[in-house]
Amino acid sequence: MSKPTPLSGFPEWLPAQRIIEQRFLDHIRRTFELYGFASLETRAVEPLDQLLRKGETSKEVYVLRRLQADSTDSSDASLGLHFDLTVPFARFVLENAGKLHFPFRRYQIQKAWRGERPQVGRYREFTQADIDIVDRDTLPAHYEAELPLVIGDALAGLPIPKPTVLVNNRKVLQGFYQGLDLVDPEAVMRVVDKLDKIGPAGVTAELSPLGVTDSQARLVLGLAEISADDGSFVDDVRKLGVSDPLLDEGLAELAAVVEAAGAHSPGLCRAELKIARGLDYYTGTVYETQLAGLERYGSVCSGGRYDNLASSGNDRFPGVGLSIGVSRLLGVLFGENALSASRSVPTAVLVAVSAEEDRRSCDRIAAQLRARGIATEVSPSAAKFGKQIKFADRRGIPYVWFPGAEGAADTVKDIRSGEQVEASAGNWTPPAVDLIPVVEGTFN
Amino acid sequence: MSKPTPLSGFPEWLPAQRIIEQRFLDHIRRTFELYGFASLETRAVEPLDQLLRKGETSKEVYVLRRLQADSTDSSDASLGLHFDLTVPFARFVLENAGKLHFPFRRYQIQKAWRGERPQVGRYREFTQADIDIVDRDTLPAHYEAELPLVIGDALAGLPIPKPTVLVNNRKVLQGFYQGLDLVDPEAVMRVVDKLDKIGPAGVTAELSPLGVTDSQARLVLGLAEISADDGSFVDDVRKLGVSDPLLDEGLAELAAVVEAAGAHSPGLCRAELKIARGLDYYTGTVYETQLAGLERYGSVCSGGRYDNLASSGNDRFPGVGLSIGVSRLLGVLFGENALSASRSVPTAVLVAVSAEEDRRSCDRIAAQLRARGIATEVSPSAAKFGKQIKFADRRGIPYVWFPGAEGAADTVKDIRSGEQVEASAGNWTPPAVDLIPVVEGTFN
Numbered sequence: 001m002s003k004p005t006p007l008s009g010f011p012e013w014l015p016a017q018r019i020i021e022q023r024f025l026d027h028i029r030r031t032f033e034l035y036g037f038a039s040l041e042t043r044a045v046e047p048l049d050q051l052l053r054k055g056e057t058s059k060e061v062y063v064l065r066r067l068q069a070d071s072t073d074s075s076d077a078s079l080g081l082h083f084d085l086t087v088p089f090a091r092f093v094l095e096n097a098g099k100l101h102f103p104f105r106r107y108q109i110q111k112a113w114r115g116e117r118p119q120v121g122r123y124r125e126f127t128q129a130d131i132d133i134v135d136r137d138t139l140p141a142h143y144e145a146e147l148p149l150v151i152g153d154a155l156a157g158l159p160i161p162k163p164t165v166l167v168n169n170r171k172v173l174q175g176f177y178q179g180l181d182l183v184d185p186e187a188v189m190r191v192v193d194k195l196d197k198i199g200p201a202g203v204t205a206e207l208s209p210l211g212v213t214d215s216q217a218r219l220v221l222g223l224a225e226i227s228a229d230d231g232s233f234v235d236d237v238r239k240l241g242v243s244d245p246l247l248d249e250g251l252a253e254l255a256a257v258v259e260a261a262g263a264h265s266p267g268l269c270r271a272e273l274k275i276a277r278g279l280d281y282y283t284g285t286v287y288e289t290q291l292a293g294l295e296r297y298g299s300v301c302s303g304g305r306y307d308n309l310a311s312s313g314n315d316r317f318p319g320v321g322l323s324i325g326v327s328r329l330l331g332v333l334f335g336e337n338a339l340s341a342s343r344s345v346p347t348a349v350l351v352a353v354s355a356e357e358d359r360r361s362c363d364r365i366a367a368q369l370r371a372r373g374i375a376t377e378v379s380p381s382a383a384k385f386g387k388q389i390k391f392a393d394r395r396g397i398p399y400v401w402f403p404g405a406e407g408a409a410d411t412v413k414d415i416r417s418g419e420q421v422e423a424s425a426g427n428w429t430p431p432a433v434d435l436i437p438v439v440e441g442t443f444n
Numbered sequence: 445m446s447k448p449t450p451l452s453g454f455p456e457w458l459p460a461q462r463i464i465e466q467r468f469l470d471h472i473r474r475t476f477e478l479y480g481f482a483s484l485e486t487r488a489v490e491p492l493d494q495l496l497r498k499g500e501t502s503k504e505v506y507v508l509r510r511l512q513a514d515s516t517d518s519s520d521a522s523l524g525l526h527f528d529l530t531v532p533f534a535r536f537v538l539e540n541a542g543k544l545h546f547p548f549r550r551y552q553i554q555k556a557w558r559g560e561r562p563q564v565g566r567y568r569e570f571t572q573a574d575i576d577i578v579d580r581d582t583l584p585a586h587y588e589a590e591l592p593l594v595i596g597d598a599l600a601g602l603p604i605p606k607p608t609v610l611v612n613n614r615k616v617l618q619g620f621y622q623g624l625d626l627v628d629p630e631a632v633m634r635v636v637d638k639l640d641k642i643g644p645a646g647v648t649a650e651l652s653p654l655g656v657t658d659s660q661a662r663l664v665l666g667l668a669e670i671s672a673d674d675g676s677f678v679d680d681v682r683k684l685g686v687s688d689p690l691l692d693e694g695l696a697e698l699a700a701v702v703e704a705a706g707a708h709s710p711g712l713c714r715a716e717l718k719i720a721r722g723l724d725y726y727t728g729t730v731y732e733t734q735l736a737g738l739e740r741y742g743s744v745c746s747g748g749r750y751d752n753l754a755s756s757g758n759d760r761f762p763g764v765g766l767s768i769g770v771s772r773l774l775g776v777l778f779g780e781n782a783l784s785a786s787r788s789v790p791t792a793v794l795v796a797v798s799a800e801e802d803r804r805s806c807d808r809i810a811a812q813l814r815a816r817g818i819a820t821e822v823s824p825s826a827a828k829f830g831k832q833i834k835f836a837d838r839r840g841i842p843y844v845w846f847p848g849a850e851g852a853a854d855t856v857k858d859i860r861s862g863e864q865v866e867a868s869a870g871n872w873t874p875p876a877v878d879l880i881p882v883v884e885g886t887f888n
Contacts, residue, residue, distance in 0.1 A: 002756060002757075003538055003539065003756050003757070003759075004491075004494070004535050004538055004539045004756075005539065006539065007487065007489070007491075007523075010487035010489060011487075012485070012486055012487055012536065013485070014540065014543055014544075015482040015483070015484065015544070015550070018482070018483050018484055018485065019482070019483070021485075022483055033790035033819050034790075034814040034817070034818075034819050034820065035814070035819070035820075035821070036789055036790060036791035036819055036820065036821035037790070038459040038462070038463070038788060038789045038790065039459070039462050039463070039466055039790075040459065040462055041456070041457070041462065041465075042456055043451065043454035043455075043456055043569050044488070044555060044557070044569060045451070045454060045569070047448075047451075048511075050448070060510075060511075060512075061510070061511045062508045062509070062510055062511070063508070063509055063510070063511050064506045064507070064508060064525070065506070065507055065509075066504075066505070066506060066507070066559035067492075067504075067505045067506070067507050067524065067559070068504075068559070069559070079451075080511065081508070091448050092456065094447055094448055095447065095448045095449065095450065096458065099458055100458075100459070101788070101835075101838050101839055103824050105789070105821070106459070111488060113488070115510035115511070115512070115513070125487050125488060125489070135824070140824065140825065142803060146807075146822075149807075153814075260804070260807075263804060264807070264811070312446060312447050312448075313446075313447075315447075344482060344545070345480055345482045345549075346477035346478075346480060346481070346482065346483075347480035359586060360704070360707065363590075363593075363704075363708070367708070370478040370479070370597075373478070374478075375477050375478050375479070375480055376478065376479075376480065377479070377480035377549070380547050380579075380584065381584065391545075394545050395545055
């Protein structure tokens with residue numbers, strides 16, 4: 001076969017990058033579990049009608065068929081790959097409601113697929129790390145305040161630029177637009193969502209065909225400009241002179257989110273009243289997350305509250321969720337050369353082999369080290385020691401172990417410093433910093 | 445929407461089952477890393493021509509298309525979901541050979557998809573955990589002996605029935621059939637592979653159209669009956685009176701595999717000369733793995749050596765790999781009700797809330813416990829304590845934390861024993877056995 005080439009939009013990390021990704025995922029998972037979120041994995045496919053319920057993303061769905069399915073066989077005809085983890089989760093909750101305990105907290109770390117045009121940090125296949133809390137019938141608003149704290153802890157432990165979770169509440173926008181007597185608040189929201197792209201003049205121009213007057217547009221833009229990392233934004237909104245019961249409700253919820261975050265991690269959250277989020281299943285708090293200095297790449301963690309995504313007959317499961325775009329986060333940081341791993345393998349020790357007939361005893365040394373949690377490889381061949389040390393050096397393996405010749409003690413060499421000491425496989429341990437690869441960010 | 449129903453062949457685990465799966469995957473991954481295997485993930489899709497190179501599995505491939513791709517747009521027309529992790533790995537090696545260090549040891553834990561008819565332990569979507577070692581140009585045979593030891597360690601740490609790795613070598617079969625002057629050794633191998641299904645008479649009958657005489661068939665069956673957990677099988681083969689240089693080579697390699705395994709874990713490996721493996725890219729050692737008492741469900745870990753899977757022009761990367769069928773393993777054991785988890789959430793402690801206005805201080809207690817690695821949830825509401833304890837009990841959360849009223853000390857209650865003691869969130873720790881869910885098997 002000819003040499004294969006990469007597929008645009010389907011990123012694959014090299015081993016050292018994958019070590020970084022694993023470190024990120026392990027830390028994210030650990031944080032989610034410390035908050036009591038249970039892991040879930042859903043299948044990669046959903047019935048197509050499920051995926052297309054909300055219309056907007058239909059263009060991005062990958063449809064499946066079995067290669068050998070004959071044209072009269074319609075059994076698989078309606079499956080597509082999921083484009084996020086929220087829609088499958090809502091379906092899972094409805095399907096298994098009788099077997100789950102509510103409120104149900106789950107995390108889900110999986111791939112999703114969208115047939116979008118690829119660009120930096122935007123892929124056709126990508127990994128998401130989601131948390132959601134759903135309850136039966138009603139969902140207390142305090143969960144909308146809790147979720148950003150979880151994400152804050154998850155991101156705070158990673159070697160990345162400072163994250164800021166931007167928060168808004170759909171009720172604030174909806175209520176404000178209602179208070180202004182705008183005819184189609186949803187359409188207005190979609191225009192305002194483009195503010196950063198098309199600017200205030202562009203927004204005003206696009207609002208005009210929706211029957212929004214210039215003075216109304218000024219108020220819509222006035223609301224969108226409001227931003228604060230404490231509850232002070234409520235007064236700013238009041239000053240615009242618009243009133244509506246839904247607006248009041250939204251402002252109270254939004255203030256609670258910002259204040260809870262301020263108590264937990266000062267500076268983590270900021271009320272940003274221009275945020276609307278594209279997906280139209282959100283009904284309350286909405287979130288986006290920017291990294292300091294990398295705002296141009298868009299949000300690396302988004303979500304919101306949804307009241308109508310999971311419902312069937314009289315069963316209704318309102319929820320709130322946040323999703324870390326792990327592939328986008330890594331893709332952007334790899335692109336900036338902002339992350340490094342100290343080695344490309346988990347291995348801490350290479351056991352040198354002085355003759356092929358010694359391999360079995362080298363295996364026993366390796367087994368002793370592994371039994372004590374030290375990742376160990378045995379050298380691939382009984383080449384000259386210089387070549388074996390080079391094997392370790394190329395991969396960043398810090399130690400080479402030399403089995404002692406008959407009667408003599410084993411020695412272990414730190415190939416970075418050249419220091420070589422006597423050691424026994426039954427009790428030697430490397431410094432903690434060498435036990436697993438060191439992952440670092442140049443932003444910190 | 446109406447209540448959704450499961451899709452046949454696309455299993456989804458409930459939270460307690462998923463905790464078991466995670467424990468399995470964590471242990472498998474840990475073992476792989478202790479042996480120095482680097483993690484890799486490849487994209488879910490491959491060009492269709494790559495997937496169909498070996499023909500045999502073509503009927504099982506899922507083909508993708510973008511829902512909105514117009515019929516003249518052929519850019520995505522040729523993508524399919526991978527049906528194993530070996531073919532994508534071979535492609536990855538060729539694509540990235542210049543950036544990898546050889547011999548290259550990698551593990552890969554991912555989903556794969558096959559449009560097969562679903563049955564117990566056989567799914568359309570399933571998780572595999574693979575290890576492979578590839579080298580440039582030549583691959584030392586000692587790796588064929590090492591891989592089953594890794595798998596042995598990975599499986600030995602799981603609460604499952606005793607595994608036995610059945611080993612054969614394609615060279616033994618090929619050489620033996622050549623020595624017998626059989627015209628089409630490959631075809632004979634495929635028939636012998638069905639021995640357990642169709643019996644000796646069935647094999648003889650199917651061999652006849654291939655020009656195999658009855659006396660030749662007796663020898664073919666005689667070879668297939670040989671089985672030993674030490675090197676003694678070599679003599680048994682010799683007694684059949686067939687000789688061929690390739691047979692000699694295969695017997696020496698196979699004996700080395702069985703003997704290395706015997707030294708590491710007595711009883712782990714058995715030479716079983718009827719094993720051939722369906723996929724025709726294997727060229728040396730082949731492996732299958734049975735669980736004691738569950739042999740009828742087939743192999744839970746299979747693989748072999750392949751010399752021609754990854755080659756391009758003058759570049760050739762022979763490899764050897766083994767793949768744990770994680771979904772099959774779990775599906776079979778779940779079906780037998782043979783595995784349990786002590787709870788369905790990671791949570792060890794529930795902090796009780798006596799009034800909604802105390803939630804913020806309950807959050808602080810939870811944060812203190814989490815900071816010391818104790819998974820903690822705060823109660824969803826300030827319901828009566830009996831109801832909050834029930835919330836914990838339903839999920840298997842062992843401890844409920846009661847914040848002390850003004851001035852009084854906090855207390856923590858083991859809701860299984862009823863024992864309640866004074867405690868401080870800054871230093872209380874549950875017994876290690878309660879820190880994470882206990883996963884057990886009823887086979888051990």
